[in-house]
Amino acid sequence: MTAPVAIIMGSQSDWETMRHAADTLTALGVAHDTQIVSAHRTPDRLYAFAKGAKAAGHRIVIAGAGGAAHLPGMTAALTELPVFGVPVESKTMSGLDSLYSIVQMPAGIPVGTLAIGKAGAVNAALLAASVLALTDSDLATRLAAWRKAQTDSVAARPEGAA
Numbered sequence: 273m274t275a276p277v278a279i280i281m282g283s284q285s286d287w288e289t290m291r292h293a294a295d296t297l298t299a300l301g302v303a304h305d306t307q308i309v310s311a312h313r314t315p316d317r318l319y320a321f322a323k324g325a326k327a328a329g330h331r332i333v334i335a336g337a338g339g340a341a342h343l344p345g346m347t348a349a350l351t352e353l354p355v356f357g358v359p360v361e362s363k364t365m366s367g368l369d370s371l372y373s374i375v376q377m378p379a380g381i382p383v384g385t386l387a388i389g390k391a392g393a394v395n396a397a398l399l400a401a402s403v404l405a406l407t408d409s410d411l412a413t414r415l416a417a418w419r420k421a422q423t424d425s426v427a428a429r430p431e432g433a434a
């Protein structure tokens with residue numbers, strides 16, 4: 273069976289960020305497929321992936337890219353699947369360029385845009401899991417347990433305080 277979540281990224285250099293999406297999905301028991309698909313360097317690969325993603329059985333696409341980050345928007349233009357965009361932190365502009373490139377979509381082609389960097393990658397995975405959990409009660413149970421463990425891990429007082 274095809275993985276319900278496809279994680280795509282513009283470059284190998286994005287993996288350091290996007291692996292947090294993959295790790296989070298793994299922790300929740302959500303199968304995912306991970307590919308490098310560049311809007312600029314491999315446009316034919318992008319077209320083939322996005323046009324075929326729904327028929328291939330994917331239900332959600334998480335797309336991470338940095339700089340002039342056209343990957344999430346172009347993917348959303350080519351598929352009806354929900355696309356969550358992760359702005360990868362860039363060296364020159366700390367990811368603000370990535371964020372603006374991804375978040376400022378024209379009306380009609382939505383990209384659900386997350387925070388810059390690791391937090392965005394983790395939250396894209398959690399959002400994907402939340403959507404899938406609407407029709408998967410076992411996943412809903414695992415997601416609730418994940419959230420409870422997170423809550424339980426937060427101390428009432430800061431370590432080192434008097």
Ligand code: RP5
Nearest residue numbers: 282283285286337338339360
């Ligand atoms: C984007 O350009 C990628 O998403 C990456 O974040 C950025 C830099 O890519 P590399 O030059 O590191 O391959 O397309």
